[in-house]
Amino acid sequence: MSGPSVSAQAPTGSQTPKGILKKPKSTPGTSAPPPSEPTPLPLEQQIAIQQAKLLLQQRGEDIKPPVSLDFFERLSQFPVTRGASISAANPSTKDAREFIEAVQGFLPREYQDLIEERNCLGNCGYTLCPRPRRKYTGEFKILSSGIAKVADLNMWCSDDCARRALFIKVQLDNPSYIKRDGQLVVRIELDDESKHSTRRQAPKNGGAKTDESELAKSMERLEIDKKTQTTRDKTALAVERGDARRPAQQVEVTIREKSTTAPVKGPDQSQAVQDGEAHLMLEGHKTTFGTGKDDAGSDSDDDEYLPSAIRL
Template sequence: MSHPRFNPSAVLPKSILKKINGPAADTAPAHAPAHAPARAPARAPPRSATALAPDPREQRNREIALYHANLIQQQKDTEARILDAIIQLLDFPSSPDADPARPSDADASQFLSLITDFQPSDYDSLIEERKCADLCAYALCPKPPYVNPKGGKKKFIIGKGNNLTILPREKVELWCSEDCARRALYVKVQLNEEPAWLRRGGVIDPLELLAEKPTSTPEAESTRHVENLHKAMANLALERGEGKISSKSVGLVKDTIIEKEDVAPAPAPSAGDLAKSLAHMDIEGYEPHTDTAGNLVERDADGDWVL
């Protein structure tokens, strides 16, 4: 069986797809001009010299904003530094057997360095934190605070000159003794009220601890005891009349009693003196009379009372 041959002269079947006749890509539209001019890119107008200069008001506002931003950052840094110092001071002193009256040089210098930025309110926070840790509020004392076993909400404190002060119990039971309270408050009164981030030029007043009284040696204590004993024995001998009167007793009142010698008779009172002495007995100018028995007798001038 032979296959059919392709005849090029034969008419091809018509396609069912609709052909869209559009303008050619290389041909311009009928309404377009023959030659369209090319447009140059737009250039920004040149800025004048006055436009390049910054606005003084904006510059001032920018400086103020930067100042306050730096101030807030300094405040945050200082508060963080104070908080770290309080945490470090909870572990003070370095030795559990340290003497608060004579602390070590390392502890004393570090303590004063840590509280340089403190205000009195920050020092109060340190006192409260040490109280919660069951430690004496004085940072250089390792002892626990004194607790009154009798209880009570108030405590009476007798100061110098019999001055009586009534304080809450929680304000008193912060220290192990009155000496530590005096040492801690001596440091507190030296702190600056102004915040550390507002102090001009970083001026820092040097802080110092309370100067303790010099301790005496055993030899000095023995010598003072002997001197006091000699003074007591001399005073006792003077009371018995055995000792000599010292120069300090010159001008003092003597205890010698001497009878006054006065043998002259006393003068008799006169009638005028007697009338003056009875003047206080007058009642609105009326002088009451007395009988022989000493009883007061009232008599009318006309005597009409006689029966």
């Protein structure tokens, strides 16, 4: 086993090791070929155009344009149809559809703004509720369930509306998507009113069944969420790398060779061969392990001083 390794690592003097550096060209003047292809635009301009395109694309994808004020104005005066039969639990289908379609384009922050805007007008924070909001005074209020901040209570007309609005908010915070006209939109649905009324009246009877359907529904939502998540991740990564939507525009790579001035010499190993360290040399250098003790330590006076210090 040691035979071949010795012969490979300790070559004889005549057999000089082959360097890894490149041989220079015979005439250094022609070594660097000028890039002579005629480009239609200077490089800086091309880069600027690319950057501008990228920014435009990112603005389109990352930063959603803010919801216009008209939407807020309209939604803060909802519901449009009012009557004896209309309530938050039983909204008119037209209003409900319009609300859902508007809210699908909202960010969670904007939904919060909508609630704030409705409260400014004295309406209940839930958009489909025709009733005015509560107007407690003071800072805290004692309820049967505990102590609540009045500011939180005053946002709604009742706890039911708070629950309904929260149901929408949760769907905006953790969105799942459905396809509509070839575009993914956030899936929003109103809280199922019949479920709550049955549960409150007979919690033992229908409990298991509704739970099961609920579970199936949430599983389905999870599945959709997972799929859209991967595509979203991919597009986000593509945008970050800057190669999305521009597959044809590859980056142009020009390889410029480094010019060499003198003929390359291999490392001189004659000294190492004499010392018998040739097998430790790598490209003319001996590898040490950071201490440097191997070479310098022997002739410094540290060695002599240290044992005497210990002896004392």
